Amino acid sequence: MALPxxxxxxxxxxxxTVLLIALWFLGDVILPFVLGGAIAYCLDPIADRFEAMGFSRTVSVTIxxxxxxxxxxxxxxxxxPTLISQTTQLVNTAPELFSRLQAALTDRFPSILDSESTVHKQLLAIGEAIQSKGGELMNSVLSSAIGLLNVVILLVIVPVVAFYLLLDWxxxxARIDExxxxxxxxxxxMLxxxxxxxxxxxxxxxxxxxxILGxxxxxxxxxxxxxxxxxxxxxxxxVTFIPYVGALVGGVLAxxxxxxxFWSGTEMVDGVAVAHGTNWLRIGIVAGIFGFGQFLEGNILTPKLVGSSVGLHPVWLLFALSVFGSLFGFVGMLVAVPLAAIIGVLIRYAIEHYKGGRLYRGLSTDE
Structure with a gap:
């Protein structure tokens, strides 16, 4: 007899409750195991294909x-190294870029950005914040990343965990099923x-x-x-995993x-100020790159690799990332997508049973 x-x-x-408590208190400790498990899960179909070709599981995982x-x-x-270098340069260049934006807006909209206007004062405040906090922000981001994903985790623990999980997947x-x-x-x-x-x-x-898109x-x-x-x-x-957000964020930034x-202005070349006009062709090429990328994603990549219906709405993804990220930190963001998928499947299953039950159908509905 089944339990009540x-x-x-x-x-x-x-x-x-035990799972949530474990995420809360053991976030940093279980991080390499979460990463290793995610890697093993993604690589398991490849290992299965090698096995179907006649290789043993050990040989497949080794390859x-x-x-x-x-x-x-x-x-x-x-x-x-190039990625880190460009990130550092971008943060260091941000105050200059903001100053040029402010100057351009001032030239084109002098009546709005006069010295006494609220917008002008706000732009000045933002510029000062960027200048004072830009380097500090970069250093804190890099130090946090190094503290979170240190060399030992990247080079030793995560690969070892992924290897053994993939080997015994x-x-x-089968053991969990038992x-x-x-x-x-x-x-x-079924679930x-x-x-x-x-x-x-x-x-x-x-x-x-x-x-592919990145x-x-x-x-x-x-x-x-x-x-x-x-x-x-x-x-x-x-951020391409959130539909349209990757193209929007990357496109606006690019x-x-x-x-x-490529806007008109002057730049120093070998100590000499050289004036140049606006290069609309280069600007158009950059915009065209993201336009073609959006076409590639929507018409070829996503239909072929993801499918037409995944069951994870973009708003639900953003909500899950925000909630789990705020509650459990970086580990919460890692597990947000799989937990969102699990919760989504369970909710659909519950709704299906609810619609077939007496509460939804009413007493007068025939069984």
């Missing part, structure tokens, strides 16, 4: 690990398949889209001559930087 509904709800509530190590070394040697899932209460095993399996489909479509598919934006902007093309492409690719870089 009230008792089952109590047990599942206790399990959920994947060696390939990942090569990619990581290439990133360390070629991409990451099938055995672990521990599921037998009265609910079919329901849990697990739906959750896996959602996560596979979103995390694996959307992750691939982010990687690489495209970075390479194309650098070829176009934009000074901070790599960091802009990195930012645009990073076009804004292009306007400052």
């Amino acid at each position: 509904v009230q008792q089952q709800a109590k047990y599942w509530g206790i399990a959920t 994947i690990t060696l390939a990942a190590a090569v990619v990581f070394i290439i990133l360390i040697l070629l991409v990451i 099938d055995r672990m899932t 521990l599921v209460p037998r009265d609910h095993v079919e329901t849990v399996r 697990a398949r739906q959750i896996d489909n959602t996560l596979a479509s979103f995390i694996r598919g959307q992750g691939t889209v982010c990687l 690489t495209y934006y970075a390479v194309a902007l650098m070829i176009a001559g934009l000074k901070f093309g790599l960091i802009v492409g990195f930012i645009a690719g990073l 076009v804004g930087l292009a306007l400052f870089q």
Whole structure:
């Protein structure tokens, strides 16, 4: 005989509470295991394909690990130093860019930005804040990133955890299946398949889209001559998982930087001030890069790699990232997407049963 509904709800509530408490108190401790688990989950289909080709699980995981190590070394040697350098230059250049914006607005809208206007005073205050806090902000971001993802975690713990989880992934899932209460095993399996489909479509598919678009934006902007093309492409690719936000944020940032870089003015070349006109062609190329990227994402990449229906609404994603990020910090942001997918599947399942129940259908409705 199955346990009463009230008792089952109590047990599942206790399990959920324990999970949230663990996230709250062990956030920094479980970070490498969360990262390792996410990597193992994303790479498991590749390992399964190697196994289908006749390789053993150990050989498959070893091949994947060696390939990942090569990619990581290439990133360390070629991409990451340039990314850090451009980020630092962008923060250091921000006060100058803001001053040029203020000067341009003052020239074009003198009646609005007079010395006594509220807008003018606010712009001055923002400029002073950027000048005083820009370097401090950069240093704090870098120190926080180093403290959060230190070299030991990146180079040792996360790869080791990912390796062993990937090696034992099938055995672990089978063991978890054995521990599921037998009265609910079919329901849990059905929900697990739906959750896996959602996560596979979103995390694996959307992750691939982010990687492709981020690489495209970075390479194309650098070829176009934009000074901070790599960091802009990195930012645009990073937030592409939220539909339209990546293109909007990256596009506004890139076009804004292009306007400052290619707008008419003077620049020092070998100690000599050289005047140049507005290069509308370069500005148009930068805008066109993001226009084509949006077309590529909406018509080719997302339909092919993610699918037409994932079940994760952009607003729901933003809400989950905000809530879990504020409650559990960086670890909360990492687990926000999978937890949002799980909660979404459970809510849809609950709504389906609610619509089939007496509460929704009423006493007069035939069963």
